[in-house]
Amino acid sequence: xxxxxxxxxxxxxxxxxxxxxxxxxxxxxxxxxxxxxxxxxxxxxxxxxxxxxxxxxxxxxxxxxxxxxxxxxxxxxxxxxxxxxxxxxxxxxxxxxxxxxxxxxxxxxxxxxxxxxxxxxxxxxxxxxxxxxxxxxxxxxxxxxxxxxxxxxxxxxxxxxxxxxxxxxxxxxxxxxxxxxxxxxxxxxxxxxxxxxxxxxxxxxxxxxxxxxxxxxxxxxxxxxxxxxxxxxxxxxxxxxxxxxxxxxxxxxxxxxxxxxxxxxxxxxxxxxxxxxxxxxxxxxxxxxxxxxxxxxxxxxxxxxxxxxxxxxxxxxxxxxxxxxxxxxxxxxxxxxxxxxxxxxxxxxxxxxxxxxxxxxxxxxxxxxxxxxxxxxxxxxxxxxxxxxxxxxxxxxxxxxxxxxxxxxxxxxxxxxxxxxxxxxxxxxxxxxxxxxxxxxxxxxxxxxxxxxxxxxxxxxxxxxxx
Numbered sequence: 001x002x003x004x005x006x007x008x009x010x011x012x013x014x015x016x017x018x019x020x021x022x023x024x025x026x027x028x029x030x031x032x033x034x035x036x037x038x039x040x041x042x043x044x045x046x047x048x049x050x051x052x053x054x055x056x057x058x059x060x061x062x063x064x065x066x067x068x069x070x071x072x073x074x075x076x077x078x079x080x081x082x083x084x085x086x087x088x089x090x091x092x093x094x095x096x097x098x099x100x101x102x103x104x105x106x107x108x109x110x111x112x113x114x115x116x117x118x119x120x121x122x123x124x125x126x127x128x129x130x131x132x133x134x135x136x137x138x139x140x141x142x143x144x145x146x147x148x149x150x151x152x153x154x155x156x157x158x159x160x161x162x163x164x165x166x167x168x169x170x171x172x173x174x175x176x177x178x179x180x181x182x183x184x185x186x187x188x189x190x191x192x193x194x195x196x197x198x199x200x201x202x203x204x205x206x207x208x209x210x211x212x213x214x215x216x217x218x219x220x221x222x223x224x225x226x227x228x229x230x231x232x233x234x235x236x237x238x239x240x241x242x243x244x245x246x247x248x249x250x251x252x253x254x255x256x257x258x259x260x261x262x263x264x265x266x267x268x269x270x271x272x273x274x275x276x277x278x279x280x281x282x283x284x285x286x287x288x289x290x291x292x293x294x295x296x297x298x299x300x301x302x303x304x305x306x307x308x309x310x311x312x313x314x315x316x317x318x319x320x321x322x323x324x325x326x327x328x329x330x331x332x333x334x335x336x337x338x339x340x341x342x343x344x345x346x347x348x349x350x351x352x353x354x355x356x357x358x359x360x361x362x363x364x365x366x367x368x369x370x371x372x373x374x375x376x377x378x379x380x381x382x383x384x385x386x387x388x389x390x391x392x393x394x395x396x397x398x399x400x401x402x403x404x405x406x407x408x409x410x411x412x413x414x415x416x417x418x419x420x421x422x423x424x425x426x427x428x429x430x431x432x433x434x435x436x437x438x439x440x441x442x443x444x445x446x447x448x449x450x451x452x453x454x455x456x457x458x459x460x461x462x463x464x465x466x467x
Contacts (some may be wrong), residue, residue, distance in 0.1 A: 043382035064246040072160030111188040122179040138185030156318035322463040393465035
């Protein structure tokens with residue numbers, strides 16, 4: 001008899017015991033709690049020091065600073081033609097307070113589009129600065145002479161950067177470095193001759209520049225803050241300078257943001273289907289998890305208080321080779337004292353690991369709440385999937401110094417709110433509708449503040465798709 005014939009013979013035999021499908025009708029099923037794929041580690045919420053904000057507003061008082069005009073320029077692209085938005089020319093230091101849109105529009109029209117290939121020189125060291133260059137797309141290296149006569153990269157400029165703006169106020173300015181294209185670049189050039197020609201016709205622009213040149217230069221420290229006059233190393237009885245510390249007249253205030261939703265549960269479900277798990281508790285648990293995920297997303301990406309939006313442009317750096325390498329993280333850490341943590345998308349951490357493998361380096365790990373976290377120079381590198389990844393497969397790495405005592409980055413919330421179940425998170429019963437549906441208002445309040453600019457740094461345009 002073949003194997004197939006034996007199987008058919010067994011199937012033809014009458015059943016001699018209770019089958020499993022029927023037996024399950026009498027068995028108690030063991031169930032898991034409701035699962036949710038959206039839940040992540042949320043290291044930012046766990047590691048950020050939280051400050052209790054009474055009154056819903058947190059004011060960051062700082063020492064008076066005179067540094068202005070350190071932003072980025074925005075462009076519009078139509079086909080292969082790129083134009084600068086006229087109002088964005090106000091990001092140039094010399095035009096920061098200038099408001100004549102007609103003149104700015106004429107200046108924008110005078111900008112000449114130029115295309116450069118990798119390795120092309122945009123400006124040469126020592127030559128006169130006779131035009132303002134606006135980088136619409138690409139990466140440009142600022143190259144100088146090293147201490148031993150070889151070329152040294154002083155910095156990397158990326159989309160939205162500008163350079164050569166000294167040409168507006170100083171006709172004798174010269175290039176103090178060589179600007180060289182690291183990738184294909186699209187640049188808009190505004191010649192000083194065109195700027196002067198428009199200035200001769202525009203009374204408002206001419207008066208603006210005259211007033212700008214007449215303002216005495218304030219004594220500042222290297223951070224742009226008003227200098228504090230001191231005397232040191234003196235002998236005898238010299239006149240000791242008097243001084244005072246000036247503050248910003250209009251310090252920035254952070255208002256607590258809010259994330260809310262209304263959870264609805266039918267009373268019949270809440271009454272009859274609560275064993276072995278309480279339906280209301282499970283609904284609230286998953287809703288709170290979703291709110292916390294949104295909270296962390298906002299802390300990273302919100303245009304008003306998000307970390308990526310609030311990083312100063314002089315604290316943003318570009319990777320030297322596109323991929324995140326040890327040299328790039330070293331430069332990121334060198335921009336601030338006491339960096340407490342790094343945040344990166346998991347794919348960026350993988351890209352950094354591949355670069356370490358290529359160089360034969362093994363990062364140390366640190367035990368944090370029972371998790372092995374990779375570190376670089378002793379600073380933990382936490383995963384954060386809220387940091388966006390662009391279609392070009394680029395992302396960012398965030399470095400932070402945290403805490404009020406360290407003049408770092410702090411999270412903001414308010415504890416003690418009505419019906420609070422966690423700090424600054426409340427669940428309020430809103431009643432039962434005529435359709436017998438219970439409603440709960442779930443609310444969380446939060447924000448984040450950067451106490452001084454160098455507390456937050458970002459490594460931008462990190463490539464994660466190169467192998």
